[in-house]
Amino acid sequence: GQNIDQPTEMTATEGAIVQINCTYQTSGFNGLFWYQQHAGEAPTFLSYNVLDGLEEKGRFSSFLSRSKGYSYLLLKELQMKDSASYLCAVKEGYQKVTFGTGTKLQVIP
Amino acid sequence: DAGVTQSPTHLIKTRGQQVTLRCSPKSGHDTVSWYQQALGQGPQFIFQYYEEEERQRGNFPDRFSGHQFPNYSSELNVNALLLGDSALYLCASSLRATASNQPQHFGDGTRLSIL
Numbered sequence: 504g505q506n507i508d509q510p511t512e513m514t515a516t517e518g519a520i521v522q523i524n525c526t527y528q529t530s531g532f533n534g535l536f537w538y539q540q541h542a543g544e545a546p547t548f549l550s551y552n553v554l555d556g557l558e559e560k561g562r563f564s565s566f567l568s569r570s571k572g573y574s575y576l577l578l579k580e581l582q583m584k585d586s587a588s589y590l591c592a593v594k595e596g597y598q599k600v601t602f603g604t605g606t607k608l609q610v611i612p
Numbered sequence: 613d614a615g616v617t618q619s620p621t622h623l624i625k626t627r628g629q630q631v632t633l634r635c636s637p638k639s640g641h642d643t644v645s646w647y648q649q650a651l652g653q654g655p656q657f658i659f660q661y662y663e664e665e666e667r668q669r670g671n672f673p674d675r676f677s678g679h680q681f682p683n684y685s686s687e688l689n690v691n692a693l694l695l696g697d698s699a700l701y702l703c704a705s706s707l708r709a710t711a712s713n714q715p716q717h718f719g720d721g722t723r724l725s726i727l
Contacts, residue, residue, distance in 0.1 A: 507654075536715055538715075544720065545702060545718035545720045545721060546655070546702070546718050547718070548715035548716075548717075551715060590655070592654075596668075597667075597668075597708070599645075599657060599660065599668045600645070600657065600704075600716060601657060602647075602654035602655045602656070602657075603654050604652075604653050604654045605652075605653070605654045607652075
């Protein structure tokens, strides 16, 4: 089975940088996804990590340490539209994906 | 290129009834996964279908069942509905043979309310 932990809520200021952490325990790790979900909408894909290190994609970066069971999503130059829930999801085996409860990020002016 | 489509968008049922939700995967995808998302929670994996068979299953009772058709579309059936079944039901599709880094594509979901 899997256990995925991430903070429930975070608040950050427009233009700032925020880091959302995720820790996991799994028996068959095969990659970690980050998704963004606005209220009432479907999750949308942000990033994928399977090897240790940092993956950068525009304002968003994601880091993975497999030995520590740890990942973070880094959002730079925050915009009001970044207010959303951010879901950490671990892939186990072929295609089963288990989601954390999500971190609700509020960006304030 | 049509994405994942789900129907209906909203549904209201009463306890004890049965419901069927439908999903058409993104064009070119052959694998469909179903998730239940309660308010304020992350999606919980129900099961996954590939080649018309249930391949993996999460921690959901037998009241939850599904089907995949030859055209890769899928249905989720829930029997003997309980109040706790009220949630957003998400369908996600993918192509099984692709590399692991290919994400699932989600539909907009069906909002199921049980009275």
